[in-house]
Every structure is written in structure tokens, then in C-alpha cells.
Amino acid sequence: MVFTSYCLRSEKKVRRYLRGFIDSLRLTVKGGTGGNGLPKYGGVGGQGGNVFCIAKENITLNKVKEKWTTKRVYAGHGGNSHAKAILGESGKDENIEVPLGIRVYRDDGKLLADLNEEGAKALVARGGYGGSHRSGWLGIKGQSNIIRLDLRLIADIGLVGFPNAGKSTLLKAVSRAKPKIASYPFTTIKPNIGIMEYPNLRSISMADLPGLIEGAHANIGMGHKFLKHVERTKMLLLIVDINGFQLSPKHKYRSCLENIILLNKELELYKKELLEKPATLIINKMDTPNATKNYDEIKDKISHLSEILKDYPEEMCPETPLIFDDILPISAKSGDEKQIQYVKERLKDILDLNDEISKKKDMEENAKLIQTLKEEIAEKAQGSQQFHR
Ligand SMILES: Nc1nc2c(ncn2[C@@H]2O[C@H](COP(=O)(O)OP(=O)(O)OP(=O)(O)O)[C@@H](O)[C@H]2O)c(=O)[nH]1
Ligand SMILES: [Mg+2]
Structure with missing residues (x-):
């Protein structure tokens, strides 16, 4: 009886936990647009801000979710170039603090970063360049990505x-x-x-x-x-x-x-x-x-x-x-x-x-790889000799 009630209690706890604990979170991240250039003075617009992920201890994905409730993280736009400031001001960067052991994936499955150490930082959306004569004076749009933060303990x-x-x-x-x-x-x-x-x-x-x-x-x-x-x-x-x-x-x-x-x-x-x-x-x-x-x-x-x-x-x-x-x-x-x-x-x-053991295995595998590459190179070299004959 006592055991059953313990089980029930723990089942409840489990359910609460399952609701609360998250180990994956998707965010939309956008780099800022570059500022416009100023043709009259050859002024260059400011660079759009970047979005970074930075690994921090004591952060949980729940905290990340709480901080970015809209799940959108947009960096600031670059300032336009104007008569008093020929170089436009850079847009404000945004840093998303994430727990250690986070893998950042882009929506298409590409791994962008593996953040395992305190302070490890990865660029997840680059800001656009400021406008200049090369871009017809218009600032370039920043990158826009949907990223998934995947927590795996290390x-x-x-x-x-x-x-x-x-x-x-x-x-x-x-x-x-x-x-x-x-x-x-x-x-x-x-x-x-x-x-x-x-x-x-x-x-x-x-x-x-x-x-x-x-x-x-x-x-x-x-x-x-x-x-x-x-x-x-x-x-x-x-x-x-x-x-x-x-x-x-x-x-x-x-x-x-x-x-x-x-x-x-x-x-x-x-x-x-x-x-x-x-x-x-x-x-x-x-x-x-x-x-x-x-x-x-x-x-x-x-x-x-x-x-x-x-x-x-x-x-x-x-x-x-x-x-x-x-x-x-x-x-x-x-x-x-x-x-x-x-x-x-x-x-x-x-x-x-x-x-x-795994180091040895690596070494053996490397040795094998080097051998295969050498063979490939030798084969190709023979081919070249025939070509020259
Ligand atoms: N007699 C005895 N009891 C132990 C020993 N190790 C753990 N226990 C008891 O076993 C119970 C479960 O221990 P936990 O360490 O909480 O077990 P756990 O595997 O972490 O359990 P969950 O977190 O529920 O998966 C506790 O009452 C412990 O005091 C041991 O070496 N001898
Ligand atoms: Mg335990």
C-alpha cells in the first residue's frame, strides 16, 4: 500500500517533470540588416548585428525559453551613414545564453555548433553588410535561420x-x-x-x-x-x-x-x-x-x-x-x-x-586512410604518365 502510494506520487512527479523539463528548443534568429550608405560622401552603412549562442553554466533550456518568450531573436540593424557619421553605427549583437552541452542545428539538419565549455560561442545568424557603392548604397539583409538547441549531457x-x-x-x-x-x-x-x-x-x-x-x-x-x-x-x-x-x-x-x-x-x-x-x-x-x-x-x-x-x-x-x-x-x-x-x-x-584503445584505433584508421590516399595519388600519377606518353 505504502509502495503504491509512493508510486502514484512519483508518477505525478514524473508527469510534472515531463511537462517542465525541456531538452530541445527551436528559435528563429535573424542578423540585423546593414545600414544604408551615403552616396554623396561615399559613406558606408553600419554592419547589422549578429546573433550568437554562448554556453553558460547554470542556464537551462527552460530559462532560455523564459527569456525569449516569442522564440525570436533579432539582432539590431546597422545605422545609416549620414553627413555627421560617414560610417554608420553597427547594429547591436544578441547573445543567447545556452546550457553547456548544447548542439545547435539549423533547420535543414546542419550542425552549426557544439557548445561544451563555459563561454564557448557560436555565430548563428550573421548581420548584413552596410550599404556602400558596391551594393548600390543599400544595406544588405542579415541571415535568417531557424535553429534547434539540442541538449545532451556530457x-x-x-x-x-x-x-x-x-x-x-x-x-x-x-x-x-x-x-x-x-x-x-x-x-x-x-x-x-x-x-x-x-x-x-x-x-x-x-x-x-x-x-x-x-x-x-x-x-x-x-x-x-x-x-x-x-x-x-x-x-x-x-x-x-x-x-x-x-x-x-x-x-x-x-x-x-x-x-x-x-x-x-x-x-x-x-x-x-x-x-x-x-x-x-x-x-x-x-x-x-x-x-x-x-x-x-x-x-x-x-x-x-x-x-x-x-x-x-x-x-x-x-x-x-x-x-x-x-x-x-x-x-x-x-x-x-x-x-x-x-x-x-x-x-x-x-x-x-x-x-x-580508441586512440590506437584512431591511429590505425588514420594510417589506413593515409595508405588509401597514397594509393589513390599513385594511381592518378600513373594515369598522368600515360597521358604524357
Ligand atoms: N541497503 C542499502 N541501501 C541502499 C544502498 N544504496 C542505495 N540504497 C537505498 O536504496 C534507495 C534508492 O537509492 P537511490 O540512490 O535514490 O536510487 P536511484 O537508483 O537513484 O533511484 P531513482 O532516482 O529513483 O532511479 C534509497 O533508500 C537508498 O538509501 C546500499 O548500498 N545498501
Ligand atoms: Mg536517483
């Missing part, structure tokens, strides 16, 4: 799990983030980012995402909204409760092993490429009764997922079973500093190792 590590698995508890343990933690599902309704700090000034970011549910790939629950964020992380950190999970009395109870298989399946159904990311698994709540016994029973199976899938209904099974870089049984809540340090170190090592 974090090194993305926490993926069903509700209540302990994602936020883990984030809190490894970083200074203060996510909300509670014993009911969907406590986290907005993604949180925590920074794991290391002695050598290294830092690694971790995104605590709202819990997935079965069917998330089909946009059930908070589905796509959050799976989309996972895309923007380098590495997946799956987290499951050793005791398994049941969303509500209406839903099936899923054991710990089933949870792992189902998470794998959800990610795959949403986007197969997600499974190409390195993945690590955390088995949480190892402080609970029978946890060690339960873990001993499944630990070998987890590292051989492909072999055990035949024992599960087909609709549950992913085509590409994940192979975890490591499996860490922990208690995120225990406050055991040694254990948390170990988790942090392992995550760092795994990230570094995978970075190395």
Missing part, C-alpha cells in the same frame, strides 16, 4: 539502472554532488552531474540519470529523454540491486541477473551503438541479508551473459550481450571509504584504458 560516465538501484547514492558517495535519495522509484527526475576528484587534479564526471524502466526504448516512462543523455557519455556504468527490483505490484519482480539482461536489452533496443561503449557493472546493496550468497550464485553467469541467455525468454534477450570491463560488488550506502576509493580508481583506470 559526462565521462553515465549511470544506467532501473529505479531505486542506488545510482544517486553512488554519485553522492564518489563526488560532492548532493542528489536526492529516497526509497521510492523515480526519485531522480532530472539528470545530475557529479565530479569525481583525484589527487593528481584529475577529475572525471559522472551523470546520474533517472531510472529506466522496461520499455524505455519505446519511450515509456521517461524513455528517450534520458537514453539520449546516455549517448553523450564515454562509458556506461550499469548499476543493479543485488536483491532485484519490482517497480510496483503491477509489474513483474525481476531478479538481479534479469535486471542486467533487461538493461542490456533496453539500451540495445534504443540504439545498438550504445553497446559499443565500454561498460562496467556495479552490483549494489551488498550489505543486505543474503547478498553475498546471491552474488556468488550469479557472478560467473554475469561474465558469460551470452552463454546463459538461452535460459531466458527470447523477448528479454539482447542480441549483443554486454561484456563488462569490470564487475564491482559494493554497498554505495555503507560509507566505506576504502571501497569507494577502489571504485573510483577502477573507473579511472577503465576510462584511461579505453581512451588508449
Whole structure:
């Protein structure tokens, strides 16, 4: 009963959240028209103002929407040239402050900018040139674009799990983030980012995402909204409760092993490429009764997922079973500093190792590309020799 009312409460929260939270916003942006020139004195009109997007911390797309309620951002027009000011005044620029991790797309799908760092700036509509003898003294119109601001979180590590698995508890343990933690599902309704700090000034970011549910790939629950964020992380950190999970009395109870298989399946159904990311698994709540016994029973199976899938209904099974870089049984809540340090170190090592691998891959791919180009050049050179004969 208590659980059901929690669920209802959280469902309401989810709905409120879905209404409120936005991760995409379309705006019409226009550069200002250039001012007119003055033929009599050869005066040049002022340049029209530009529209820029600038990445700022603590900005949300909701704030952007609130600021630009008409969803139109027009820069100022350039001033005309006149007898007292031969060069017309430039039009006023407009800066749209956007959150970090925004991709700016033009309406035709062209990517205009990827703004990931504080202060990163991109021109999204250029102002027109001022009129001069070249333009028949008339100012030129500014660019006009419809742009889409698409938010995708950037974090090194993305926490993926069903509700209540302990994602936020883990984030809190490894970083200074203060996510909300509670014993009911969907406590986290907005993604949180925590920074794991290391002695050598290294830092690694971790995104605590709202819990997935079965069917998330089909946009059930908070589905796509959050799976989309996972895309923007380098590495997946799956987290499951050793005791398994049941969303509500209406839903099936899923054991710990089933949870792992189902998470794998959800990610795959949403986007197969997600499974190409390195993945690590955390088995949480190892402080609970029978946890060690339960873990001993499944630990070998987890590292051989492909072999055990035949024992599960087909609709549950992913085509590409994940192979975890490591499996860490922990208690995120225990406050055991040694254990948390170990988790942090392992995550760092795994990230570094995978970075190395992808660098090598890049190098190999580059080497291949260079080889193909060389061959192409050689072929063409042979062709030229024939031509000269
Ligand atoms: N016994 C035990 N309880 C834990 C542990 N980690 C988390 N919990 C509890 O599990 C419940 C859920 O923890 P959260 O961290 O909010 O879980 P979450 O995965 O972020 O949940 P959502 O945000 O709802 O998806 C809370 O009551 C935590 O105190 C653990 O290691 N051991
Ligand atoms: Mg949470």
C-alpha cells in the first residue's frame, strides 16, 4: 500500500517533470540588416548585428525559453551613414545564453555548433553588410535561420539502472554532488552531474540519470529523454540491486541477473551503438541479508551473459550481450571509504584504458586512410604518365 502510494506520487512527479523539463528548443534568429550608405560622401552603412549562442553554466533550456518568450531573436540593424557619421553605427549583437552541452542545428539538419565549455560561442545568424557603392548604397539583409538547441549531457560516465538501484547514492558517495535519495522509484527526475576528484587534479564526471524502466526504448516512462543523455557519455556504468527490483505490484519482480539482461536489452533496443561503449557493472546493496550468497550464485553467469541467455525468454534477450570491463560488488550506502576509493580508481583506470584503445584505433584508421590516399595519388600519377606518353 505504502509502495503504491509512493508510486502514484512519483508518477505525478514524473508527469510534472515531463511537462517542465525541456531538452530541445527551436528559435528563429535573424542578423540585423546593414545600414544604408551615403552616396554623396561615399559613406558606408553600419554592419547589422549578429546573433550568437554562448554556453553558460547554470542556464537551462527552460530559462532560455523564459527569456525569449516569442522564440525570436533579432539582432539590431546597422545605422545609416549620414553627413555627421560617414560610417554608420553597427547594429547591436544578441547573445543567447545556452546550457553547456548544447548542439545547435539549423533547420535543414546542419550542425552549426557544439557548445561544451563555459563561454564557448557560436555565430548563428550573421548581420548584413552596410550599404556602400558596391551594393548600390543599400544595406544588405542579415541571415535568417531557424535553429534547434539540442541538449545532451556530457559526462565521462553515465549511470544506467532501473529505479531505486542506488545510482544517486553512488554519485553522492564518489563526488560532492548532493542528489536526492529516497526509497521510492523515480526519485531522480532530472539528470545530475557529479565530479569525481583525484589527487593528481584529475577529475572525471559522472551523470546520474533517472531510472529506466522496461520499455524505455519505446519511450515509456521517461524513455528517450534520458537514453539520449546516455549517448553523450564515454562509458556506461550499469548499476543493479543485488536483491532485484519490482517497480510496483503491477509489474513483474525481476531478479538481479534479469535486471542486467533487461538493461542490456533496453539500451540495445534504443540504439545498438550504445553497446559499443565500454561498460562496467556495479552490483549494489551488498550489505543486505543474503547478498553475498546471491552474488556468488550469479557472478560467473554475469561474465558469460551470452552463454546463459538461452535460459531466458527470447523477448528479454539482447542480441549483443554486454561484456563488462569490470564487475564491482559494493554497498554505495555503507560509507566505506576504502571501497569507494577502489571504485573510483577502477573507473579511472577503465576510462584511461579505453581512451588508449580508441586512440590506437584512431591511429590505425588514420594510417589506413593515409595508405588509401597514397594509393589513390599513385594511381592518378600513373594515369598522368600515360597521358604524357
Ligand atoms: N541497503 C542499502 N541501501 C541502499 C544502498 N544504496 C542505495 N540504497 C537505498 O536504496 C534507495 C534508492 O537509492 P537511490 O540512490 O535514490 O536510487 P536511484 O537508483 O537513484 O533511484 P531513482 O532516482 O529513483 O532511479 C534509497 O533508500 C537508498 O538509501 C546500499 O548500498 N545498501
Ligand atoms: Mg536517483
